[in-house]
Amino acid sequence: MRKSRFTEEQIIGFIKQAEAGLPIKDLCRKGGFSDAxxxxxxxxxxxxxxxxxxxxxxxxxxxxxxxxxxxxxxLDIHALNTAFGVKR
Structure with missing residues (x-):
């Protein structure tokens, strides 16, 4: 999995700025990430x-x-069952 350039704290900060009324397009352009x-x-x-x-x-x-x-x-259980010939 790819690691984000932004920490959770920064992401929450961006969300709080959007909730405060900053347009999302401007916020994304300023932060360097997409709308999606x-x-x-x-x-x-x-x-x-x-x-x-x-x-x-x-x-x-x-x-x-x-x-x-x-x-x-x-995996261990399956290996033991196979080794001792236990049928399921």
């Missing part, structure tokens, strides 16, 4: 504050770690 990117950010981060975005990042990282652990456990 802004609307994608607004869908993901709209209504959040900086601590909320940090918590979201932490939860996503924890979720990825748990998914990896579950996949490894399932």
């Amino acid at each position: 990117t802004f609307y994608k950010w607004r869908a993901k981060y709209g209504g959040m504050d900086v601590p909320d975005a940090r918590r979201l990042r932490e939860l996503e990282a924890e979720n990825n770690k748990l998914k990896k652990l579950l996949a490894e456990a399932q």
Whole structure:
């Protein structure tokens, strides 16, 4: 996955500027990103504050770690069942 040039704090700042009344076209031109990117950010981060975005990042990282652990456990179970000839 490609990493964004902007941090969550900067993205939330852009969204707050748009909510304050700055035209989106001007904001995007000044920030150096497209309108589509802004609307994608607004869908993901709209209504959040900086601590909320940090918590979201932490939860996503924890979720990825748990998914990896579950996949490894399932792989181990499958390997053991295959090794001992257990049919499912």
